[in-house]
Amino acid sequence: MSASLGRSPSAARPVRRKIAGEDWVAIVAVGALAVYLFVTVALPLWALLSKSFQNKDGAFVGLTNFVQYFQNPTLSQSIFNSVWVALATTAIVVPLAFVYAYGLTRSCVPLKGLFRSLALIPILAPSLLPAISFVYLFGNQGIAKGLLGGQSIYGPIGIVMAEVFYCFPHALMILVIALAIADQRLYEAADSLGASRRRIFFTVTLPGAKYGLINAAFVVFTLVVTDFGIPKVIGGRFNVLATDIYKQVIGQQQFEMGAVVGLILLAPAVLAFAVERLIQRKQVALLSARAVPYQPKPATAFDAVMFLYCLLIAGLLSAVLLVAAWGSFIKFWPYNLSLTFANYMFENFDSAGWSSYWNSIEMSFWTSVVGTSVIFAGAYLIEKTKVFDSLKALTQLIATLPLAVPGLVLGLGYIFFFNHPANPFGFLYGTMAILVLNTVAHFYTVAHLTATTALKQMDAEFEAVSASLKVPFWTTFVRVTVPVCVPAILDIGIYMFVNAMTTVSSVIFLYSTDTKLASVAVVNMEDAGMTAAAAAMAMMIVYTSAVARIGNLVFGQVLLRRTQAWRKR
Amino acid sequence: MADGSQANKARATYLAIAGITKSFGGFTALKDVGFEVLDGEFVCFLGPSGCGKTTLLRIIAGLESQTTGSIVQGGRNVSALPPAERDFGIVFQSYALFPNLTVAENVGYGLVSRGRARKETEARVGELLALVGLPDSGPKYPAQLSGGQQQRVALARALAISPGLLLLDEPLSALDARVRVRLRHEIRALQRRLGITTIMVTHDQEEALTMADRIVVMNHGSIEQIGTPMEVYRRPASPFVADFVGSMNFLDGKVAASGRIGVGSLELGCGGAADGLGVGAAVKIAIRPEDVAVRGVAPGAANALGVKVAGLDFLGAFCRATLKPTAAGAPEFVADFSINLMRDLGVAEGAALTVALPEDRLRVYAA
Numbered sequence: 023m024s025a026s027l028g029r030s031p032s033a034a035r036p037v038r039r040k041i042a043g044e045d046w047v048a049i050v051a052v053g054a055l056a057v058y059l060f061v062t063v064a065l066p067l068w069a070l071l072s073k074s075f076q077n078k079d080g081a082f083v084g085l086t087n088f089v090q091y092f093q094n095p096t097l098s099q100s101i102f103n104s105v106w107v108a109l110a111t112t113a114i115v116v117p118l119a120f121v122y123a124y125g126l127t128r129s130c131v132p133l134k135g136l137f138r139s140l141a142l143i144p145i146l147a148p149s150l151l152p153a154i155s156f157v158y159l160f161g162n163q164g165i166a167k168g169l170l171g172g173q174s175i176y177g178p179i180g181i182v183m184a185e186v187f188y189c190f191p192h193a194l195m196i197l198v199i200a201l202a203i204a205d206q207r208l209y210e211a212a213d214s215l216g217a218s219r220r221r222i223f224f225t226v227t228l229p230g231a232k233y234g235l236i237n238a239a240f241v242v243f244t245l246v247v248t249d250f251g252i253p254k255v256i257g258g259r260f261n262v263l264a265t266d267i268y269k270q271v272i273g274q275q276q277f278e279m280g281a282v283v284g285l286i287l288l289a290p291a292v293l294a295f296a297v298e299r300l301i302q303r304k305q306v307a308l309l310s311a312r313a314v315p316y317q318p319k320p321a322t323a324f325d326a327v328m329f330l331y332c333l334l335i336a337g338l339l340s341a342v343l344l345v346a347a348w349g350s351f352i353k354f355w356p357y358n359l360s361l362t363f364a365n366y367m368f369e370n371f372d373s374a375g376w377s378s379y380w381n382s383i384e385m386s387f388w389t390s391v392v393g394t395s396v397i398f399a400g401a402y403l404i405e406k407t408k409v410f411d412s413l414k415a416l417t418q419l420i421a422t423l424p425l426a427v428p429g430l431v432l433g434l435g436y437i438f439f440f441n442h443p444a445n446p447f448g449f450l451y452g453t454m455a456i457l458v459l460n461t462v463a464h465f466y467t468v469a470h471l472t473a474t475t476a477l478k479q480m481d482a483e484f485e486a487v488s489a490s491l492k493v494p495f496w497t498t499f500v501r502v503t504v505p506v507c508v509p510a511i512l513d514i515g516i517y518m519f520v521n522a523m524t525t526v527s528s529v530i531f532l533y534s535t536d537t538k539l540a541s542v543a544v545v546n547m548e549d550a551g552m553t554a555a556a557a558a559m560a561m562m563i564v565y566t567s568a569v570a571r572i573g574n575l576v577f578g579q580v581l582l583r584r585t586q587a588w589r590k591r
Numbered sequence: 592m593a594d595g596s597q598a599n600k601a602r603a604t605y606l607a608i609a610g611i612t613k614s615f616g617g618f619t620a621l622k623d624v625g626f627e628v629l630d631g632e633f634v635c636f637l638g639p640s641g642c643g644k645t646t647l648l649r650i651i652a653g654l655e656s657q658t659t660g661s662i663v664q665g666g667r668n669v670s671a672l673p674p675a676e677r678d679f680g681i682v683f684q685s686y687a688l689f690p691n692l693t694v695a696e697n698v699g700y701g702l703v704s705r706g707r708a709r710k711e712t713e714a715r716v717g718e719l720l721a722l723v724g725l726p727d728s729g730p731k732y733p734a735q736l737s738g739g740q741q742q743r744v745a746l747a748r749a750l751a752i753s754p755g756l757l758l759l760d761e762p763l764s765a766l767d768a769r770v771r772v773r774l775r776h777e778i779r780a781l782q783r784r785l786g787i788t789t790i791m792v793t794h795d796q797e798e799a800l801t802m803a804d805r806i807v808v809m810n811h812g813s814i815e816q817i818g819t820p821m822e823v824y825r826r827p828a829s830p831f832v833a834d835f836v837g838s839m840n841f842l843d844g845k846v847a848a849s850g851r852i853g854v855g856s857l858e859l860g861c862g863g864a865a866d867g868l869g870v871g872a873a874v875k876i877a878i879r880p881e882d883v884a885v886r887g888v889a890p891g892a893a894n895a896l897g898v899k900v901a902g903l904d905f906l907g908a909f910c911r912a913t914l915k916p917t918a919a920g921a922p923e924f925v926a927d928f929s930i931n932l933m934r935d936l937g938v939a940e941g942a943a944l945t946v947a948l949p950e951d952r953l954r955v956y957a958a
Binding site: 036039044482506585587 | 653656657658660670673674676679683687689690691700701732
């Protein structure tokens with residue numbers, strides 16, 4: 023016995039694992055995912071990058087385009103404009119959101135749920151909407167024009183005001199998370215050492231929220247620099263990078279210059295992305311598993327101040343939305359304030375009429391369905407299968423890339439890549455499919471991270487157990503993984519839907535006359551001076567997003583009650 | 592134990608591991624590991640965390656692949672096979688029960704896919720749940736069960752497909768002490784009843800000593816010793832094993848003459864324990880605290896020495912005493928005294944005693 027089992031020469035040879043039928047399925051699936059992400063993310067970005075180093079005929083010209091760009095004073099002025107507008111917005115919105123988040127997490131204000139929902143309203147609207155509202159309030163025909171003291175809303179003032187509205191929920195979400203994770207015992211320790219409230223705030227609270235603050239600042243800065251809708255509507259003659267790229271490409275067909283601006287836009291986004299990753303790693307270590315969650319204690323005066331503050335901010339945010347809603351029903355702002363549905367008769371304003379709204383619904387539906395399926399299955403393959411590790415690592419990297427890529431840049435990359443005569447996928451150009459693929463790619467990362475987090479929370483040994491029971495992994499995926507991850511899957515679905523409804527930046531390069539979207543129609547109608555119709559279309563987007571979100575919530579509740587009895591103890 | 596190993600001789604080898612090496616980049620997790628497991632045997636892999644015991648278990652299961660080396664299970668070379676083509680059931684520390692499936696669905700998970708008739712599956716599930724003592728828990732969800740109950744369900748699920756080999760990866764570590772002790776006996780009894788060849792990974796030496804037929808002690812990716820619990824405890828093959836399994840005193844010394852070792856100004860007889868070590872060689876003498884003799888030790892008896900009780904730790908059934916030899920240069924060591932003995936001899940802190948380190952209880956290792 024031992025003779026045959028002893029050290030035969032074969033024992034020292036490296037063991038090559040036999041690849042079974044199940045593994046082949048995983049290998050093919052991972053390969054397909056890699057191809058999908060290459061085509062929809064990596065190659066378009068590569069096309070953009072290479073375009074910026076080429077001349078009109080496609081010959082390599084090195085940095086010529088960049089030199090040309092920086093020598094043009096109007097263009098390079100845009101960099102400066104973009105940066106200071108973004109800095110101003112960041113300086114306003116981060117403190118505002120911090121105090122609001124502080125009220126929500128560290129005080130005993132009543133109606134926390136309501137305040138939280140109201141503050142998230144801007145997410146349901148395209149960034150164009152606050153700009154339209156501020157035009158109604160402070161524009162040439164604005165009812166509160168006098169409050170600006172002779173300054174024009176069309177320019178940096180309007181941009182900053184609208185961006186503050188647009189960025190508030192994004193900063194708030196980060197800061198709420200940063201403030202919510204606090205260890206009660208740190209506060210008890212500080213209290214027992216006799217520290218004053220003020221001292222505790224500066225020595226415990228603020229350092230604890232430090233990473234959240236930095237992260238929020240970078241996120242807001244990037245959102246503003248890369249936002250297209252607001253400067254387009256309310257920017258007037260004030261040029262910023264995001265509108266430059268649009269003018270260069272759509273207005274003057276200067277694709278190379280568009281690519282150069284695109285790369286410049288990429289810089290702050292990549293920086294913010296890097297900072298975010300770095301911070302995430304540190305934030306994790308901040309709260310040990312044994313920490314006791316912080317519970318705020320009632321304090322009448324403090325809670326009252328916080329309540330008034332939250333009321334004020336939530337009121338202002340709602341007011342901006344309500345102005346647009348009201349305006350959309352007004353006959354002739356500001357001279358005839360009687361109500362009408364006429365502004366919703368889109369056929370009278372835009373040749374596409376209501377079709378652009380239905381296109382948006384169709385596009386958002388498919389983005390939600392395709393996006394959720396591809397992203398969740400993709401995250402599963404990366405996280406749980408044991409094949410093709412090198413390719414999986416590369417795929418994971420590409421999946422996190424879109425977070426650092428502004429919509430305009432991705433959209434431009436799509437033009438260069440899919441419009442190239444030699445591209446076999448060229449037939450997609452101008453179709454609904456390319457809008458869906460582009461939107462899925464644009465919002466891939468956050469959804470991917472949501473899926474990955476949910477999958478990581480599952481026992482790492484489910485796949486091992488299935489293998490030992492001779493059950494193929496896809497059976498366990500269907501019977502266990504998907505049912506357990508239903509909440510995350512619903513989150514991803516609604517996230518994709520709402521973002522697809524509200525996005526403008528990347529699809530503005532990619533729509534055709536047959537596939538015009540509601541958000542694009544808002545831009546066009548605004549451009550043509552039909553502000554009321556633009557407001558009406560923007561409100562249609564808000565209504566739809568809100569209904570979808572509520573529907574998702576109700577559906578989720580019902581589904582959880584029906585199928586998730588196992589969650590109860 | 593002695594007749595246990597006799598019975599082993601009659602059994603056939605079920606699992607033969609040879610030359611298993613596992614490297615991750617530059618790090619070697621397992622170095623040329625080889626041993627055999629007999630049919631129906633209960634083997635424990637024991638070692639500190641990071642010693643490679645779990646990696647070895649996962650390689651046996653095919654959940655990870657070895658860099659080199661072969662695994663023959665039941666006469667079949669499974670070295671290169673994926674887990675789905677091997678024959679084993681596995682239980683993890685985390686239980687890994689599917690939370691959205693009932694207990695019965697969990698246990699029947701591997702049966703359904705084998706295309707058995709539903710009636711047959713149900714009967715088998717009922718049988719298995721009865722086997723692990725949870726006959727009425729079928730319709731419950733895992734979250735409604737206690738940790739110990741969940742682990743029993745995991746065991747039933749692993750046994751459902753009647754595997755030839757049962758692998759247990761620290762199955763008791765997540766449970767509280769009382770449940771752990773009870774489940775130890777239950778698993779052992781079940782394993783005996785079914786006669787299933789079993790490998791369990793544990794870092795808990797008590798668990799290994801009470802459950803295993805044989806223990807494989809591992810450290811730094813290599814096997815330190817393979818033996819019955821009694822062998823591993825009584826005759827640890829290396830200072831690592833001596834220290835890891837049970838408590839052990841180590842006294843630094845030098846071989847003074849054949850069979851004699853000097854420790855400070857003391858000289859101790861060690862029988863044949865130091866054979867093979869030349870005079871003057873630096874050694875470590877090892878003795879377990881419970882082997883230090885007190886009763887009936889006269890001054891001048893073999894290996895007797897005078898000590899002072901420097902400290903006493905009350906541990907319930909016994910006291911662990913720190914003893915300081917009166918002879919110069921000899922290091923402190925600890926001894927376990929039963930409460931009974933303490934009362935009889937009036938042992939208290941500061942008391943002087945004469946103790947002996949019996950020759951046949953000493954182990955000597957080259958330092």
